[in-house]
Amino acid sequence: MTLAPLVLPSSDDARAWVETHAREGIAVARDLVDQLRSAPPETTIELLRQWDEISRQLGGVAAVASLLANVHPAEKVRTSCEESEVEADRFVTELRQDRALFEIFAAADATGLDAAAARLLDKTLDDFRRAGVDLDGATRHRLTEINERLTAIGQQFGRTIRDDVRTVRVAPERLAGLPQDWLDSHPAEDDGLVTVTTDYPDSLPARMFVHDADVRREVTVAFLQRGWPVNEGRLDELFALRQELATLVGYADWASYDADVKMIKKGSAIPEFIDRIADAADGPMRRDLELLLERYRRDVPGATAIDTADSLYYEELVRQERHDVDAQRVRTYFDFAKVQQGLLDVTGRLFGLSYEPVADAQVWHDEVTAYDVLRDGARIGRIYLDLHPREGKYKHAAQFTLADGLAGRQLAEGVLVCNFSRGLMEHDHVVTLFHEFGHLLHHVLAGSGEWTRFAGVATEWDFVEAPSQMLEEWAWDADVLQTFATDASGEPIPADLVARMRAADDFGKGYQARTQMFYAAMSYWFHTDRPGDLTAAMRELQARYSPFAYIDGTHMFASFGHLSGYSSAYYTYMWSLVIAKDLFSAFDPDDLFAPEVAGRYRDRVLTPGGTRDAADLVADFLGRPYTFDAYAAWLAR
Structure with a gap:
């Protein structure tokens, strides 16, 4: 059966299309819910399939709305999408608080279900409980209000960052x-x-x-200073509402509520992990920071500290002088068009895929490109690449879902949204492109299962970065880079330059890890302590964890978008990196395209999506549980 991709609207009718798409999707879901209430299916598997179809309909509404709210050039379309997103979220909250529905699922017999279906039933029951389904009517009403307001604040917070x-x-x-x-x-x-x-x-x-x-x-x-001062008040309200929601459904705080469905399991384990990384990074940080300060003192005699207004510049000087790496020379090898094609060639070879341009695909901006993803000649998904900045567009780098892939029902579709130069790229941005494309591949490759809940990047949230972080390694290999990184004369990047780039990149990883722990600590303690003065709290955490001095008059947290999306769990980037380093240890650095290990990784880690716990997926690939060892060795070298 050939599945057709979603037909997106033209610019002329985008607003009407978005509103119709949301209205019809929610209407279909509502009708299915009414049927489920009035005449519940006789078997548990039929019950789960009907519920899954409801999830597919609502997920489709939310996915399209979230994407176009962040990328569509027309503000009126973005606004309509935000309204659709709120409406879909409202209905999801309503369903998860519906006691009659909960009782239907609670009475369902799991006998005879396969592992994935039994997992879906358990997850669904847990969703009901976490939404407060067993609480009194007034409390459920308050939870509904909180969820609606959280959605609205998150949109306002992100919109301000995007537009400021x-x-x-x-x-x-x-x-x-x-x-x-x-x-x-x-x-x-x-x-x-x-x-x-x-x-x-x-x-x-x-x-x-x-x-x-x-x-x-x-x-x-x-x-x-972006986002400040208006986003500070929004964050105060966001943290307070999350705390109220968590306590209403029986958790000590938001971090505990959020961690309960992640690999880490306990909110209290987050600061323990942060401090473990901070301690491991302390020696490398001090070593590299002293080298940075030594170079800085040549220009600023007597300096005892450096801040981020100078750190990037002096890092480049250290890399030039100690490792003979000139970032301006390096970027001459990374023309955007060549990098994009190289990325497709590399990932296609690695995972047994091919990418076919879709010239007639309807897109929201003329710089967006579309490709069908093929495996063994059959289309398994469609991807859209929206990779350059423009007014009104999402300002960072992320993969957005357009449609969840479901075997025989729906084609996997995803969108890469970034903000790269149209000409020459810094190598750091090349690495970022590989990273984000890793999410896109995960979404497409995990799009052949039975259940919406487990489709795409549906593992625990503190694992989702690991596959993307591992794919970064291919952007550091000389043999890989030489297939697409060429200068204006066509000469490939020299292998010895790549080796020096790698050595230079190792410089600073200790204090970069500490900086990440500063961000993670901010994300955790802002939610648990809910300080009255966010700037003062940020300064205290920066002094504790970061090697770089605070710059007076700045308020970085106001544009730290992960406080909305990742909430108290920014630690997940480093948690995932620990796993990513262990995953990569299974690959032969002299043969990164070895088909046996690449295929096993694709099929055992990426393709299953969320059908199993992430720790089990990793153990299945590695043949053992993951450990801290590979990360610690990388950090120390």
Whole structure:
């Protein structure tokens, strides 16, 4: 059976299409719910299938709304999508608090169910309980109010980050040090000044390469002030509502509620993990920070600390001087178009896939490209790549679901949303592209199962980054890079340069780990302590964990979008990295495309989606439980 992809709207009718799509999807789901209430299926498997169809309908509404709310060029379309998202979330909350539905599922007999169906029944019952289905009517009503408000605040928080693009106006001569292609694409305006925005393709090169310290500081401060002050009040309300929700359904705090369905299991284990990583990174951090300060003191005699307005610039100087790695030379090998095609070629070879451009696909912007993903000649999914910045678009890098893949029912469709340069790329951005594409592959490869609940990237949330972090390794291998990383004359990147790049990248990993733990600590303690002054609390945590000094007048938390999405669980990036390093240990570094291990990884870790616990998927691939050893060895070297 050939499954057809979703037909997206043209720009002219996008708003009406979004509203109709949401209305019809919710109506179908509501009708199925009414049928389920009035005439429950006779068998448990039929009950689960009907519930799964309800989930598919509502998931489709939410996925389309979430994507287009973050990428569509028209503000009125984005607003309609946000409204649709709220409506779908409201209905999901209503269902999970429906006692009559809960009693139907609680009475279901699991005898004879296969492992995936039995898992779905357990997860569904747990959803009901976590939503407060067994509480009194007034409490359930309050939980509904909280969930609706949380959705609205999350949208407002993200919208502010997305739309708050700040600018610094600079005389051209003060931009000395920037790559020529960057300067060529930023001509002086009528007043003789150049505009530098806080979008990544502008701000990152400015912070890395500009010789003028005052310009670097202006750009850094503007970047760290995004979202403030308006997002501070939203975060205060967000944390308070999450705490209220968690306590109403029987948890000590939000972190405990959130961790209960993750690999870590207990909220109290989060600060323990943070401190374990911080302790492991302490020695490497001090070693590398001293090298950074040593170079910094040559320009700023007597300096005892450095902050992020200068750290990126001096990291580059250390890498140039100690490892002979010039980031501006490196970027000449990473033309965006070549990198994109190289990514497709590499992942296709690794996982036995091919990508077929879909020239006539309806897209929301003319820079978006679509590809059908084929395995053994058969289409298994469709992907969309939206990779360059524009006004009103999501500002970071993420994979968005468009449709969950279900065997014989629905094609897996996903979207990669990033903000990369249209010309030459920094290698860090190449690594980011591989990382995010890892999520997209996970979504598509896990799109051939039976159940919506387990389709795509549906593992525990503290595992979802591990496959993507592991795929980054292919963006560091010289043999891999030489297949697409070529300069203007067609010469591939030299292997010895890649080796030096790798050595240079190892510089700073200790203090980068500590910086990540600063972010993780902020995400955890903001939710558990709910401080009255977020800036003061951030400063205290930065001093405890981060090697870099606080910059007066900045409020980084106001644009830290993960406080909405990851909530108290930003630790998951490092938790996943520990697992990713162990996963990669199974690959032969001299033959990263070895078909046996790549195929086994694809089939045992990616393809199952959420049908099993992540720890079991990893153990099935490795032949043993995962350990901390590979990460610790990498950090120490």
